[in-house]
Ligand code: ADP
């Protein structure tokens with residue numbers, strides 16, 4: 120593989136830059152050969168401007184310099200063949216309602232049959248004597264047959280070199296857009312516009328400073344990347360397949376830098392405009408609180424609290440993400456943070472993702488704070504005391520996120536704490552940040568966020584990490600078992616219950632799904648579990664239950680009257696019942712690893728040994744391997760990295776994806792080095808604390 124040519128094209132003046140940028144932003148319809156109809160079809164692919172077209176990423180590439188002979192095609196392997204049509208025909212059957220269209224190709228070595236079912240109009244596209252490419256896999260060898268292959272008719276003419284004897288891009292298409300036409304359009308557009316694709320600010324800036332600050336090895340130094348124009352060219356028409364990845368990384372870097380630039384300038388603007396409320400605290404409440412707590416803070420908790428205290432007394436409102444694995448003791452940190460604000464004479468709000476969790480926090484905080492003379496109030500859907508404004512001087516308000524979304528106004532709000540951030544979503548956080556008088560913000564999450572995602576999703580937050588568990592924690596042993604072992608598992612759980620312990624039994628869904636009868640519905644399963652665990656009392660908890668019902672069941676479980684709790688994944692977040700030592704998860708393969716890890720955090724909360732049993736009949740090797748990871752490690756970060764690799768970022772962050780950035784070229788699971796580099800590069804452009812115009816003269820004006 121030839122090294123990429125280091126080529127950064129400096130631009131001459133900001134004026135020319137704006138001009139060329141606007142040319143790339145012309146509508147595609149302005150291109151020769153694109154009428155209103157084709158423009159409408161391109162729009163369906165998200166292509167509106169010339170730039171969109173140039174960044175339309177090929178779905179795959181076809182090396183048309185070398186072909187397999189038809190006689191060499193192997194069954195089941197995707198391959199491209201090329202041949203002349205020697206016969207074609209449409210057969211109709213079932214009274215004409217069904218059809219099969221068939222082509223027979225010959226390349227001199229053998230014949231290939233291509234079939235399309237129920238697409239009679241295919242007939243129109245081909246004629247005997249045409250030469251065609253087909254891409255697909257053999258489903259039969261006698262005769263050699265492909266079903267529904269992708270095809271492209273070779274045409275002569277002056278443009279044929281675009282499609283032949285090269286590595287040809289194959290694009291995502293939509294109905295009515297021929298592959299060949301789109302490829303020709305991209306080619307012609309590149310010819311016309313490639314020279315106008317300029318280097319972004321950061322690249323120009325980076326080339327002026329020859330050595331990278333971080334001292335990271337040359338790999339991500341800007342000079343080792345091709346120019347943006349060259350990368351755009353290569354992503355469509357690479358000389359070698361290896362070019363594609365080189366080009367992709369360059370274009371991904373541009374995306375990451377742009378995102379980091381936005382994050383950093385937003386942060387700068389925020390810091391320039393928002394003054395921090397003085398919430399540093401004087402220990403008046405904290406001292407007695409810690410004295411009565413019954414345990415000492417871990418080193419990690421104390422360290423994080425020092426970071427938080429510095430923020431609360433600082434010039435700008437705190438924007439901090441607190442990461443700590445399940446059971447690491449984030450709640451106590453939240454309590455101390457709230458006390459600092461309260462000492463400063465401000466009110467504080469704590470938001471939880473579910474009512475159960477809000478109620479649990481309410482109980483803990485009341486117990487902790489009322490002896491200190493601090494009022495704690497619960498505000499959530501069912502328990503809202505009244506619609507009117509809260510009494511003044513109430514100290515801590517606890518609720519679900521509805522608390523903030525309902526426009527509920529808290530006077531002298533100095534601090535907002537969001538527990539279990541991953542259930543809230545970036546968009547919601549943004550809304551919250553904009554609200555009110557810039558209270559300090561502490562976001563807590565037990566989702567171990569891999570660094571790549573952290574830097575992109577939470578790049579605007581400072582991060583604190585609780586990397587140490589409270590002492591005297593029992594180990595959690597994890598086992599993956601097939602359903603045929605269930606009788607033994609139930610016996611084991613009965614023994615645990617007989618010894619005074621409690622158990623969670625978790626199912627994936629609330630309601631029956633008639634499409635997937637292997638999904639056991641929790642309501643129906645309740646009877647089975649009752650039978651399996653008789654005579655012990657088994658309770659039920661799921662998301663469709665009324666708040667009061669849920670609270671009653673949880674109260675029974677906390678009091679150890681309900682001995683086992685059959686639940687949906689609802690229990691995942693934050694529920695703290697230290698006496699529970701068994702977690703049984705059915706259909707475990709349906710959960711993400713991170714979610715299972717969090718479920719597992721429900722047990723092992725006291726000194727006793729606990730047991731997590733994952734039941735799965737997943738036949739597929741990959742699903743089993745995934746679950747094995749949980750048997751092997753309890754390190755949340757390792758689990759999250761593995762989940763990210765195996766299932767992609769969407770799964771990991773589940774419901775919060777709405778706010779996650781989308782990349783054409785960037786890959787959050789692979790591009791950690793680029794994301795790190797992008798962060799540094801963006802800092803050079805935005806400026807380190809200085810107003811952005813000082814860092815780059817071209818940005819002045
Ligand atoms: P999470 O980080 O998952 O929210 P919690 O805050 O619910 O964890 O803490 C889990 C359990 O550990 C709670 O019962 C809490 O009282 C206890 N705990 C927290 N900090 C300590 C500590 N420093 N020493 C002993 N136990 C602690």
Ligand code: MG
Pocket residue numbers: 449450538693
């Ligand atoms: Mg918690």
